[in-house]
Amino acid sequence: MDTLIQFSIIALLLPLVSFVFLIFTNKKLPREGDFIAAGAVGVSLILSLYIFFQVVVGEYNPDYSLTWNFTWIDFGDVPGVGPLQIKMGILIDNLTAIMLVVVNLISFLVHVFSMGYMAGDKYYGRFFAYLGIFTFSMLGIVLADNLLAIYIFWELVGLSSYLLIGFFFEKDSAANAQKKAFMTNRIGDIGMWLGILILYSQFHTFGYEEIFQGIQDGRFTMSEGWLTAAGILLFCGCIGKSAQFPLHVWLPDAMEGPTPVSALIHAATMVAAGVYFVARIFVLLTVDALHVIAIIGAFTAFMAATIAITQHDIKRVLAYSTVSQLGYMVMGLGVGAFAPAFFHLVTHAFFKACLFLGSGAVIHAAHHEQDMRWMGGLRTKMPWTFATFTIAMLALAGLPLTSGFMSKDAILAGALGFAAVEGGLYYLIPALGFTAALMTAFYMGRQMWLVFFGENRAHLKPEDPHDDHHHAHDDHHGHEVHEVSWEMRLPLVILAALSIFFVYSINPLDGAKGWFLHVIKTPNTVVQSTGDYHNHTEDHAKASGLFIKEAYAESKSDTHTESHDAEHASVFSDPRQAAIDHATHDAHYMAIAFSSIMLLFGFGLAYVVYFKGIIDPDKTAEKIKPLYLYSFNKWYWDEIYDATIIRGSFMLSNMMAWFDKNIVDGMVNFVGSSSKWFAFKNGRFDQLVVDGAVNFTAFIIQFFGLVFRKIQTGHVQTYVALALVAIIGYFVYFFIG
Amino acid sequence: MLPEIGLNHYLIISAILFSLGLFGVMTRKNAVVVLMGVELILNAANINLLAFGKYNGSMQGIMFSLFVIVLAAAEAAVALAIIINIYNTFKTVDLSEVDTMKE
Numbered sequence: 142m143d144t145l146i147q148f149s150i151i152a153l154l155l156p157l158v159s160f161v162f163l164i165f166t167n168k169k170l171p172r173e174g175d176f177i178a179a180g181a182v183g184v185s186l187i188l189s190l191y192i193f194f195q196v197v198v199g200e201y202n203p204d205y206s207l208t209w210n211f212t213w214i215d216f217g218d219v220p221g222v223g224p225l226q227i228k229m230g231i232l233i234d235n236l237t238a239i240m241l242v243v244v245n246l247i248s249f250l251v252h253v254f255s256m257g258y259m260a261g262d263k264y265y266g267r268f269f270a271y272l273g274i275f276t277f278s279m280l281g282i283v284l285a286d287n288l289l290a291i292y293i294f295w296e297l298v299g300l301s302s303y304l305l306i307g308f309f310f311e312k313d314s315a316a317n318a319q320k321k322a323f324m325t326n327r328i329g330d331i332g333m334w335l336g337i338l339i340l341y342s343q344f345h346t347f348g349y350e351e352i353f354q355g356i357q358d359g360r361f362t363m364s365e366g367w368l369t370a371a372g373i374l375l376f377c378g379c380i381g382k383s384a385q386f387p388l389h390v391w392l393p394d395a396m397e398g399p400t401p402v403s404a405l406i407h408a409a410t411m412v413a414a415g416v417y418f419v420a421r422i423f424v425l426l427t428v429d430a431l432h433v434i435a436i437i438g439a440f441t442a443f444m445a446a447t448i449a450i451t452q453h454d455i456k457r458v459l460a461y462s463t464v465s466q467l468g469y470m471v472m473g474l475g476v477g478a479f480a481p482a483f484f485h486l487v488t489h490a491f492f493k494a495c496l497f498l499g500s501g502a503v504i505h506a507a508h509h510e511q512d513m514r515w516m517g518g519l520r521t522k523m524p525w526t527f528a529t530f531t532i533a534m535l536a537l538a539g540l541p542l543t544s545g546f547m548s549k550d551a552i553l554a555g556a557l558g559f560a561a562v563e564g565g566l567y568y569l570i571p572a573l574g575f576t577a578a579l580m581t582a583f584y585m586g587r588q589m590w591l592v593f594f595g596e597n598r599a600h601l602k603p604e605d606p607h608d609d610h611h612h613a614h615d616d617h618h619g620h621e622v623h624e625v626s627w628e629m630r631l632p633l634v635i636l637a638a639l640s641i642f643f644v645y646s647i648n649p650l651d652g653a654k655g656w657f658l659h660v661i662k663t664p665n666t667v668v669q670s671t672g673d674y675h676n677h678t679e680d681h682a683k684a685s686g687l688f689i690k691e692a693y694a695e696s697k698s699d700t701h702t703e704s705h706d707a708e709h710a711s712v713f714s715d716p717r718q719a720a721i722d723h724a725t726h727d728a729h730y731m732a733i734a735f736s737s738i739m740l741l742f743g744f745g746l747a748y749v750v751y752f753k754g755i756i757d758p759d760k761t762a763e764k765i766k767p768l769y770l771y772s773f774n775k776w777y778w779d780e781i782y783d784a785t786i787i788r789g790s791f792m793l794s795n796m797m798a799w800f801d802k803n804i805v806d807g808m809v810n811f812v813g814s815s816s817k818w819f820a821f822k823n824g825r826f827d828q829l830v831v832d833g834a835v836n837f838t839a840f841i842i843q844f845f846g847l848v849f850r851k852i853q854t855g856h857v858q859t860y861v862a863l864a865l866v867a868i869i870g871y872f873v874y875f876f877i878g
Numbered sequence: 879m880l881p882e883i884g885l886n887h888y889l890i891i892s893a894i895l896f897s898l899g900l901f902g903v904m905t906r907k908n909a910v911v912v913l914m915g916v917e918l919i920l921n922a923a924n925i926n927l928l929a930f931g932k933y934n935g936s937m938q939g940i941m942f943s944l945f946v947i948v949l950a951a952a953e954a955a956v957a958l959a960i961i962i963n964i965y966n967t968f969k970t971v972d973l974s975e976v977d978t979m980k981e
Contacts, residue, residue, distance in 0.1 A: 855980030857973055858904050858912075865900070 145192050146209045146231055146684065146705035152188040152241065155181040156248075160273035167266025178269035179252040182276055184247045189241035195672050196238040203662040206234035208286055208350065223225045223228060223345050232286035235660040236483065237803050239478045240283040243487055244410050247494045248276045250632035250850040251405040258401055258505055259630035262527060268399070275301035275406060277565040282414050286339045287347035291418065295333070295378065298411050300327045305406060306398040318394040329381020336374030338368060340425075340439030356425055357667040365427060368668065370731045372430030375422055376437075383415025383467045386441040390778050392464055398458040400501030403456060408463050408497045409490035416470040416486050423479055428717065434557065435475025435570055442468030442572040444776060446580035450587070451762075451773040454511050461775075463493055465577055470722055472574060477721045478555025479663040485548035487535065487657070488640065492545055495533035495636035502625045502633065503592060507599070513591040515602040520593040522622045525630045527593050532588055536640040539740055540580040542557065542649045544640050546736075549578065551658075554732035562717070582743025597622070648732065650855045663718060679861065787799050888929035896922035898903045908959045909971040913954065 152348035159181035210230020219225040252549060253273060259268050281294030300323075341347060343362065346356040355361065361368055379385065384392035395407045406412070419426075419434065426434070442465045449461035466489050473482030491624025504511055507521055520527045556571035572679055619657030624630075638644070731742045750756045762769040771777070852863070895918055902915025924943040931939020965971050 537883045855977030857976070857979075862904055865904075 143207060145207060146234055148188045149194055149231055149233060149241070149284055149682065150186040152192075152245070153277065153284055155185045156273040156276035156280065160270050160277060163266055163270035163558055165271060167270060171264070173269070175252070175269045178273050179249065179256070181273065182245060182249045182252055185276070185280070186242075186245040187620065188413060189245040192233065192440070193206065193238045193242045196233060197235055197656070197660050201660065202654075203660055205480040205660075208232045210286055210348070222494070225345070227345075228287060228348060230286040230348070231284045233284070236417070236420060237283055239483075239661070243413075243490050244279050244283060247405060247409045247490060247636075248272065248279075250494070250635060251401045251498070252434035253398075254404075254501065254632045255401040257626045258501055259399060259786060264308070264396055268305075271301060271304050271308070272402075272405070275305065275319065275411070279410050279414065279583030282417065284348060286509045286808060288349070288352070289347040291421070292330075292334060292337060295330065295382070295418075296415070297322060298382070298414060299330070300506075302326075302395070302406050303412055305402040306395045308402065309397065312397065315397040317389075318397040322395050324389040325388050328349065329379070329388050331375045332374045332377025332380075336371045338376070339371040339374065341510075346574055353370030353424055353667045357427055363669075367426045368425070369429045369859055370485050371431055372422070372426040376419060376426075376430065376434055379419045381415070381436065382418075383412050383471065384441075384464050385415070385468065386439050386444060387778075388447065389464050390775075390782060391519065392458040393457050393775070396454070396460050399429060399592065400456065400497060400504060401536060403460070404494045404497030404501065407460065408493040412467055413470075413486045416467065416474065416482065419471065419474050420479065420483050420486075422470065423474060424664045426666075427668050430479065431562075432567075433474050433475070435472050435556075435567075438466070438468045438470070438472030438475050439570040439573040441465070442472055442577040446577040446584070447772050449584045450580055451769060453514055455503065455513050455516070455588065455592065456497070456511060458513070459493070459496055459500060462496075462584065465538070465581065466493065468576065469549065469577070469596060472570060472634065473552035476552075476556045476559035476570065477718055478552050478559075478725065480658050480661040481548055481551030481555055483661050484657055485545075485552055485647070488548045488645070491636050492533040492536040492543075492640040494639060495529055496537065496585055498629070498633055498636065499526050499530035499533065502531075502629050505629070506622050506625055510602075512600065512602070513588060515599050515625045516592045516597070517595040517621060518593070523624045525624060526633060529633035530593070531589065532637040533640050534585045534754040538585045538744065539578060539736055541737070542642050544642055544645055547642060547646060547655070550729075550732050550736055553578065553736055555721070557728035557732055558721050558723070561724040561728065562720045575735050575739055579739040579743045582740045583747050584742045586747025587751050590747065594752060604827055621683075659669075663722070666718065718862070763802045885933045887928055890920045890923040892929065895919075895925065903911060905935055907972045907974050909964060909973050912973060913957050913961065916957070917954065920946060920953075 156178075159178045163178060165169075170177070196207075206231060210228045212226055212594045213229040214227045216225035216227075234288055252269065255268065255272070259265055265316035275298065278297035279295045282298060285291040285294060303319050303323040306322050307315050309315045310319070336349070338354050344352050346352065346355075356368070380386045392412065396403055398407070444465035445461045445468060449458050449465065452458045452461060470482045470485050470489070473485060474477075483532055502523065503516065503526060506519070506526075507516060510516065532543070539546045539549045540775065553571060553574050556574050560568040560571050580805060642649040644658045648654045658702070687777065750758050750761075774780070852859075899915045899920075901921060902918060904915075906912050906915065910957050924946050927939040927943040927946065929939075931937065931943070935958030943950055964976060969974055970976075
């Protein structure tokens, strides 16, 4: 076994060991064992960094991949299924190596942050145990080399998310949020499982490599529609986990969990797992499936951004922002901007974790006040939090010189390129993307100015005697807001540093020159384009041909680096992807220009409204009340789902109950009463006929018994006489008769 | 002129003796007399055996009758012991009184 594989297995299992150990012993340990959890993840992080430097820095090869697997369960030849052999294994390539570091680093920083944030909580030790099982499951998703393994860890992640959202389970809202998250995720997971089964039915394996090879060799015997269906069904898993429309409703509610959990799970890692999974299976997605993914991603990005504008809760703004950014990533994958999407996943993980931890610090300092309307003026009181929050905020908005700028612009350029190739209505996708970018800048500016600038408005908050949670903290209200302790500041600083451009690329304007986009390349699709597809989009195919020629010409005459040449050469096997890549390259500067305009406009608007106060936000909201309420009430998705799906299922359940109560129970009762009736009749028959027959037989036998007992006198001589009669009779019979 | 004594005469004697024995067994009340009837039956059988033995010209009948005599002696001993036990139990040897076998 390779050293890297051994290291990755150790890195995978350490958090699990910490979980098992802490869940049983946390009350008996000093500090409830938080140092064990943090230490396990810390060692895991060091191993991940070693793997990262070996793979990404050492090899520096986009095609590097290392696999190891073993047969986990061998069922032999199962009737009706065929040979059933389940393998487990580990796949390490550049995606994995980068994700390992992202997951472990953020997990470690969240552990450190939680030591400050969760201090004094009743279930302090259990919290760290739960973080352990979450980290374990997330690393499992990252390292898995087959669909079954990723599905198992997928569910484990869902479980740990459930446990952590409902960590404050004494609050009803938290208990409801955890249920909502779990059940919403299940819907997506069922789709994902069906997708896995479609692929399994064809290839009798769960392994990525075998499935991809199988599709490439044309061993997928069903029609291309089924492959599209498999892709979309697998994407359903991503819809659930990455909170895409229409299953996005759980993520904002999941903010009931402790803020470090929101940073770790619901901003940086678990929700990114969906995107990571789609990136893993990217090569088997057909063009139709990619279109669906792009549309859903673009719509989610736009919709969530519009909702984020009007929310008051500091964490809900960030939650909708997360949904929106995940929409960007999914859109990026859908339009074929594979590397930028994954790039955005990583950069977003860092700056959004920083934002969440920063908001956690604010909430902690403001005595569990989450409503931005009652904050303000924290800039001078919390300079560290302010500085790091600002950097991360600018990265999210996509200001040049930050990581978010590079990744977001690459995605938007990809969307423009995609629209250039597909044409027509597909221009809506980049349009939605740019609008979302505008709104991102606006709502982040709004949050910034509301929380950190102006006067502190805590005293304006109306007292609500019915709210137990806030009531309990009433006695703190007089206290001064103060900067948080060092263990909460340190993660903020590290994450903020990772949100700056030079971590990823020397050139702040073009991420493509950096190491990141060198090691992550769009993989070649394994789907054979059918003739049908070519006929359907003949004009596109011609256009792609043209693009390819141009790209060839350009790359030959180009004085660009070798890597740029290789980038084009690697995608020539797929004309569509080549065309998109080429168009993306052309659209690069346009994307930068557009998104910079959007950024300036968004920030400018937020500045004018919330800092200068030239436009009164409340009056404006009053003027456009229907729109404002539509956004404030989250597009009424919860109400729509309540009215349709939840009511629908209640109605269905009631109908089922009625059917059960009246029809099924009626049938059962009818069968019951009719068998009772029959049993009574049968009983009469038994009593009369069968008993009569039995009694009659007994009577006959008794009668003969009475007759024959007369013979038994007990006198020896009678017996002798009878024997004599018998012998005489015998003689008479034989000699005379 | 008496006819020469033949096999039939022996058989008739034997039959008469058997009948007398059987009559005694079936009619007498006294167990000892019943036992005597049994002895008569045995001796009727002996006569039969000896007669057939004589006219057959072999020693088998004689030998067999000797066995019967020995057995009869043994039987008499056992039967008398039984009668003593019956007497001890029922204080009578009247067989019409001894009818516990019917229950």
